[in-house]
Amino acid sequence: MIDASSIIDTLTPLVPGASYEVGRSVDFATIYVPARHLVATCKALIEVPSLRFNVLIEITAADYLPREPRFEVVYHLLSIPTRQRLRLKVRVASTEVDGVVPTVQSVWPAAGWPEREVWDMFGIVFDGHGDLRRLLMPEDWEGHPARKDYPVQIRKAAQTYEPLEVTQDEFKANLERDRLRRAH
Amino acid sequence: MAELRTETMTVNMGPQHPSTHGVLRIILELDGETIQSARTTIGYLHTGIEKTAEQKKWQQVVPLVERMDYLAAQSNSLCYVLSVEKLLGLEMPQRVKDIRVLLAELQRLASHLVWIGTHAMEIGAVSMLFYAIRERELLMNINELIAGFRFFPSYFRVGGLREDLARGFHEAVNAFLDRFPKKIDEFEGLLTKNDMFLRRTEGVGVISQEDALAWGLVGPIARGSGSDYDVRKYFPYTGYETYDFKVPTATEGDVFARYRVRVAEMRESVKIARQAIQRITPSGAWACDDTRVVPPPKDKVYTEMEALIQHFLIYSQGFTVPAGEAYVPVEGPRGEHGVYIVSDGTNRPWRVKMRPPSFMAIQALPKIIEGGMIADVVAVIGSNDVVMGDCDR
Numbered sequence: 001m002i003d004a005s006s007i008i009d010t011l012t013p014l015v016p017g018a019s020y021e022v023g024r025s026v027d028f029a030t031i032y033v034p035a036r037h038l039v040a041t042c043k044a045l046i047e048v049p050s051l052r053f054n055v056l057i058e059i060t061a062a063d064y065l066p067r068e069p070r071f072e073v074v075y076h077l078l079s080i081p082t083r084q085r086l087r088l089k090v091r092v093a094s095t096e097v098d099g100v101v102p103t104v105q106s107v108w109p110a111a112g113w114p115e116r117e118v119w120d121m122f123g124i125v126f127d128g129h130g131d132l133r134r135l136l137m138p139e140d141w142e143g144h145p146a147r148k149d150y151p152v153q154i155r156k157a158a159q160t161y162e163p164l165e166v167t168q169d170e171f172k173a174n175l176e177r178d179r180l181r182r183a184h
Numbered sequence: 185m186a187e188l189r190t191e192t193m194t195v196n197m198g199p200q201h202p203s204t205h206g207v208l209r210i211i212l213e214l215d216g217e218t219i220q221s222a223r224t225t226i227g228y229l230h231t232g233i234e235k236t237a238e239q240k241k242w243q244q245v246v247p248l249v250e251r252m253d254y255l256a257a258q259s260n261s262l263c264y265v266l267s268v269e270k271l272l273g274l275e276m277p278q279r280v281k282d283i284r285v286l287l288a289e290l291q292r293l294a295s296h297l298v299w300i301g302t303h304a305m306e307i308g309a310v311s312m313l314f315y316a317i318r319e320r321e322l323l324m325n326i327n328e329l330i331a332g333f334r335f336f337p338s339y340f341r342v343g344g345l346r347e348d349l350a351r352g353f354h355e356a357v358n359a360f361l362d363r364f365p366k367k368i369d370e371f372e373g374l375l376t377k378n379d380m381f382l383r384r385t386e387g388v389g390v391i392s393q394e395d396a397l398a399w400g401l402v403g404p405i406a407r408g409s410g411s412d413y414d415v416r417k418y419f420p421y422t423g424y425e426t427y428d429f430k431v432p433t434a435t436e437g438d439v440f441a442r443y444r445v446r447v448a449e450m451r452e453s454v455k456i457a458r459q460a461i462q463r464i465t466p467s468g469a470w471a472c473d474d475t476r477v478v479p480p481p482k483d484k485v486y487t488e489m490e491a492l493i494q495h496f497l498i499y500s501q502g503f504t505v506p507a508g509e510a511y512v513p514v515e516g517p518r519g520e521h522g523v524y525i526v527s528d529g530t531n532r533p534w535r536v537k538m539r540p541p542s543f544m545a546i547q548a549l550p551k552i553i554e555g556g557m558i559a560d561v562v563a564v565i566g567s568n569d570v571v572m573g574d575c576d577r
Contacts, residue, residue: 026270027510055397055413057513060537062526074524076511076539080397080413087511110400113547136227136576145235152239175194182221 002084004029010051014044028085035090035101042107045077045086053077053086056104059114061092061122065148069093071124073101092124103129121146192220195558199228203306203562206572208546210561217558222550226543229576237536241502242268243342245536249523250336252538253574255298258291259516260538261340264523266421266512268342271505271527272477277469280344281423286357286460287330287339288422288514289453293364294323295517295569296450303443303566304375307384312374319367322360329356342503343478344471349464357461361454368450375443385440389552389564392437399548403519403541405568408445409437415515429456439560439567446569477503502531511539518542518569542574 004022007029011020018037023030033041045053057076064070071092078085090101103126105111115126116135123144126132134141140159143150166174198209207228213220233252237245249264250257262284269276276284301316324334329350331337339346375381391401393409402413414431416424432448434441471478479498484491507529513522519541526535545568552568553561 024508025510026273026508027512055402056400057402057520057522058400058524058537058539060524062509062535076522076524078402080411080418083418085419108400109398110544110547113543134227136230138227145232152235 002029002082002086004031007031007045007051007086010048011041011044014048015040023087023089025087028087030087030089032089032091035092038088038090039102039104039106041088042075042104046107050082051079051084052081053079053084055080056108056110056114057085059104059111059118061118061124061146063122063146063148071122073118073124075104100125100127102127105129120144123147197561199225203565204572205302205565205570208565208570208572208575210549212558212561214558219554219556219558219561222553222561224546224549226546226572226575229572231577233577234536234538237533239532241531242505242533243502245533246341247336247338249536249538250338251573252540252577253516253518253521253542253571254335255571256291256295256517256521256574257336258287258340259295259514259521260523261338262288262422263512263514263516263521264525264536265340265342266514267510267523267525268505270510270512271508271525272342272474273506274343274472274474274477276344276422276472278423279464279468280470280472282460282463283345283349283470284340284422285424285427286457286464289457289460290323290326290357290360292453292517293450293457294320296446296453297323299446299517299566299569300371300375300443303563303569304381306562306566308380309375309378312371315367315371315374319364322356322363326353326356326360329353341471343474344469348467348470351466354461354464354466357457361458361461365451365454368447368454372447376447382440384560384563385443385567386438387436388439388560389556389567390436390438391548391552395548395551396437399551400544401519401541401548403516404442404445404449405519405545407431407433408442410435415513415520419513421512421514427456427459439563442567504529504531505533513539516541518545518571518574538574538577540574540577542570542572545570546575 008020015037018034021032023032045051055078057078059075061071061073069091073090073092075088092101103115115129116132118124119132120135120137121144193214195212195214197212198204199207209225211223233248237248246261249260252260297316297320301313304312327337328334331339391409393411396406396409406413412431412433417431429452432445434444475494479495480491485495505527507527509526511522511524513520522539524537525533528534553564
């Protein structure tokens, strides 16, 4: 098993200015990455031949209320060529200004939905994602349910809607707008 | 002469559609019969299991996680108990490990049987479903025998198993293992050289190995595209390194390649199950001997005060798990299953997060079906083997 400090030694010359930190773990190497160096770090992790973390297993987060910085975004990576696993962690504060993590979709396309899910569940904004819509919760849901200060048992009246009525022209305009949004 | 209409057509598929394996909604934009773009909507089956798990004691989470991927219940609970045991630092007796391997492989067979039945049915071979469900019934009977529950046995517990194997377990498993290889031959006789089946599956829904790995499709999908990644070989858990088996792969990356990989996997699972059942003695250790987690034997509870107190504590307050976090992956029927757990040192989990293989498979679905024909959507969904309970949790 590769240890975290040797990965940091490999990464430090490749990502100038980044300061990494070894995390405690019982299973595999864990590294804390500053949010602003995340994308450069991930690019290095996938490109360096001795690392080659080519599979993004999942992205999730944990809410450590009342600790500050409150959230940790967790990336589980897998390297098939070197048979290694790695956990990256990014600390995210609860304030709006710091509460932004850059998206890693440019490195692993698989990051799209997991990042959307983390936004849906925790409200952590992924900078540059472009499609942060509700994924698991209904589109008009308020709040982020996986946060620790979100109540567990809530009663919500069932929402009903009038049947949607659009004219032929409105229908076409909708499709066109949607197409433009996706092309963008 | 009237002008030809050349605009594209938008078709809504699902969420209530028999071929979406639950409640998946796909909005297809069609140019004739060719798919120009596809958008998927999930979340119809979201039940907040991960949030609910934070309110339960460690042992009470086992039945909850089994309800995520409801076709591979014991694969979910296996990775959950392995993660908790990793944090607790527990080592299982060999017999427990072997029973877990056996049940995990039987679970893989049960899941693949539903897959082969529904997948073949959706592309026209309707009778296949009945043959597959008939065999699965025998596996459900084995679950009923050991746990009294056919679908969600909750037989794996943190610290071992719920109880010792039932009488007649070996006979039931051996009878199934003797019967089943001939049935796989029958399935293959129906499908593998069937011209209709081949025309619907060969060259359809192709995904390259690079794309499969970039989209996180580790599991049978990547193995159908030439990757040999299998958690059981790369990161052996619960004693898989001591079993003799191969990892079937194919290189074409189409629906038929994934079919061949899964059928070959069924044969390998039978091989592993045979080795396991030979190692398992009819009675013996069924839990570890760590008194923090496993209650003392009943004769001690009735005769010793300390044992009674320990028994009472475990069943009323549960046990605490040292603060920390763990992620232990297992090779589920649909790919890499894993549970990321965070403990704050109390008797309830701070965070439980399942890594769902179906979630990734549905995310990559537009990538696979765009540019193909509308009739192939059903074949691709079937061959990706998605379960919406796993995807939405």
